[in-house]
Amino acid sequence: MPSELLVCTTCRPADAPRDGPAAGEQLLAQVLALEPGHAGVVVRGIACLGVCSRSCSIALQAARKMTYVFGDLPPDTESAEQVLACARQHAQAPDGLLAWASRPERLRRGLVARLPPLQAQTPESTDAPSGGTPS
Amino acid sequence: MPSELLVCTTCRPADAPRDGPAAGEQLLAQVLALEPGHAGVVVRGIACLGVCSRSCSIALQAARKMTYVFGDLPPDTESAEQVLACARQHAQAPDGLLAWASRPERLRRGLVARLPPLQAQTPESTDAPSGGTPS
Numbered sequence: 001m002p003s004e005l006l007v008c009t010t011c012r013p014a015d016a017p018r019d020g021p022a023a024g025e026q027l028l029a030q031v032l033a034l035e036p037g038h039a040g041v042v043v044r045g046i047a048c049l050g051v052c053s054r055s056c057s058i059a060l061q062a063a064r065k066m067t068y069v070f071g072d073l074p075p076d077t078e079s080a081e082q083v084l085a086c087a088r089q090h091a092q093a094p095d096g097l098l099a100w101a102s103r104p105e106r107l108r109r110g111l112v113a114r115l116p117p118l119q120a121q122t123p124e125s126t127d128a129p130s131g132g133t134p135s
Numbered sequence: 136m137p138s139e140l141l142v143c144t145t146c147r148p149a150d151a152p153r154d155g156p157a158a159g160e161q162l163l164a165q166v167l168a169l170e171p172g173h174a175g176v177v178v179r180g181i182a183c184l185g186v187c188s189r190s191c192s193i194a195l196q197a198a199r200k201m202t203y204v205f206g207d208l209p210p211d212t213e214s215a216e217q218v219l220a221c222a223r224q225h226a227q228a229p230d231g232l233l234a235w236a237s238r239p240e241r242l243r244r245g246l247v248a249r250l251p252p253l254q255a256q257t258p259e260s261t262d263a264p265s266g267g268t269p270s
């Protein structure tokens with residue numbers, strides 16, 4: 001099963017204008033322009049990830065893998081490239097673990113949350129996948 | 136499949152002492168004291184949810200349901216009760232949707248992120264489960 005790259009389409013940073021396309025829509029467009037289709041990654045626009053105070057935001061999830069949420073992403077090509085690179089890392093990692101040092105720079109700073117796989121989906125229980133420090 | 140209530144055990148609010156049990160451990164103990172076992176909810180202590188700036192934090196996830204992350208929870212009995220009440224709501228909701236108005240008070244204020252179910256797990260694609268506003 002591929003990794004899902006969820007891009008919040010309603011994200012508007014606090015200093016962004018209220019009218020016109022949301023910054024999140026712009027980020028989604030940048031991502032889709034770079035990546036119309038890629039084996040292992042499915043891009044989905046989502047009408048709110050609830051990370052409103054840290055716009056723009058994205059998330060990565062897949063069955064039997066760790067889930068990640070990132071924020072503080074400007075809606076530009078650099079973010080789109082880094083987000084897609086990180087999504088490919090997630091798709092390639094068997095457990096979805098994205099080590100801090102391996103992530104693109106904006107995805108090191110912008111961690112909002114990370115969750116372990118559903119226990120019932122994992123072959124064995126691994127409640128502390130990275131030794132207790134956020135990665 | 137039950138809903139998983141993930142309690143971050145490494146959460147330490149900025150003003151909390153560095154030695155002694157982490158506030159997250161204390162919150163987990165409060166939750167387990169109230170709820171040694173409940174049909175539909177499984178409690179898991181997790182060594183870091185990555186929500187360090189909004190301690191204490193918890194998450195709710197289940198197959199084919201929305202995922203929620205909450206923070207800003209003091210490690211007291213009131214938080215434990217509200218977290219468990221919300222976990223039961225998640226277990227009972229077919230899609231895991233936790234409407235803002237129905238959530239316990241601390242879980243209204245403390246939303247960190249929410250994610251839709253994996254698309255491949257859902258019977259139909261529903262990318263905007265609540266009309267574009269965070270709930």
